[in-house]
Amino acid sequence: MSAIALVAPSQDWLPAYEAALARGWSPNTERDVSAEQRAELRADPDGFIAELLTPRRRLILDDGTRVPKLPGIVRWIVDGEFCGSINFRHVPGTEELPAYCSGHVGYAVVPWKRRRGIATAALRLMLREAWAASGLARVMVTCDEDNMASRGVILGCGGLRVADQPPLRPGGRVKNAYWIATSAPAALSATAPAR
Numbered sequence: 001m002s003a004i005a006l007v008a009p010s011q012d013w014l015p016a017y018e019a020a021l022a023r024g025w026s027p028n029t030e031r032d033v034s035a036e037q038r039a040e041l042r043a044d045p046d047g048f049i050a051e052l053l054t055p056r057r058r059l060i061l062d063d064g065t066r067v068p069k070l071p072g073i074v075r076w077i078v079d080g081e082f083c084g085s086i087n088f089r090h091v092p093g094t095e096e097l098p099a100y101c102s103g104h105v106g107y108a109v110v111p112w113k114r115r116r117g118i119a120t121a122a123l124r125l126m127l128r129e130a131w132a133a134s135g136l137a138r139v140m141v142t143c144d145e146d147n148m149a150s151r152g153v154i155l156g157c158g159g160l161r162v163a164d165q166p167p168l169r170p171g172g173r174v175k176n177a178y179w180i181a182t183s184a185p186a187a188l189s190a191t192a193p194a195r
């Protein structure tokens with residue numbers, strides 16, 4: 001295994017990304033998008049990459065409202081092979097997020113590469129990119145209470161737990177919420193609460 005790195009989505013890695021989708025992996029953790037993304041990238045590979053790099057489509061909220069996607073960064077996680085994806089989104093000039101957005105960072109590692117420290121390493125790398133892109137000193141990362149893996153990732157990056165976040169939508173789940181420092185995540189880890 002090579003060192004873990006974040007790369008911008010590109011044609012170079014698209015076949016490996018598609019292969020991961022074909023094995024049932026979904027980069028979206030709220031719903032399974034593997035089939036629809038495979039169809040999209042086959043129909044228009046360049047357009048698929050372009051949309052990841054500079055989103056132009058609008059987000060359709062549960063009530064049908066269309067809102068522009070927040071500016072952000074999408075990166076693919078690689079270790080010589082494709083490992084997963086991680087993204088950062090923010091509202092320029094503030095650490096506040098709109099009510100429909102549960103956190104600044106989302107990530108998903110392919111099942112066959114989990115429990116090797118890949119997501120923790122990727123989040124550490126993304127924290128630096130997020131700081132460089134936004135100037136935010138800290139980011140909000142959330143996870144479901146029973147998502148032990150994601151909680152491990154967050155705590156491994158120095159997450160400090162704050163008040164739970166109410167469900168984003170009716171029937172949704174309460175999320176555990178954490179602030180993570182972007183510039184010196186290791187400095188906060190010593191004060192991370194017990195799991």
Ligand SMILES: CC(C)(COP(=O)(O)OP(=O)(O)OC[C@H]1O[C@@H](n2cnc3c(N)ncnc32)[C@H](O)[C@@H]1OP(=O)(O)O)[C@@H](O)C(=O)NCCC(=O)NCCS
Nearest residue numbers: 107108109114115116117118119120143148149150152153
């Ligand atoms: C969450 C996820 C990204 C973690 O990826 P990963 O590369 O396996 O994570 P890591 O190997 O960096 O593990 C981080 C910590 O969590 C622990 N952990 C990982 N998987 C775990 C599991 N299933 N149960 C309990 N602890 C787990 C690890 O032991 C590690 O703790 P340590 O540092 O004390 O050893 C991955 O499980 C995944 O893609 N899940 C589906 C998508 C998802 O839930 N995304 C997050 C949404 S908030």
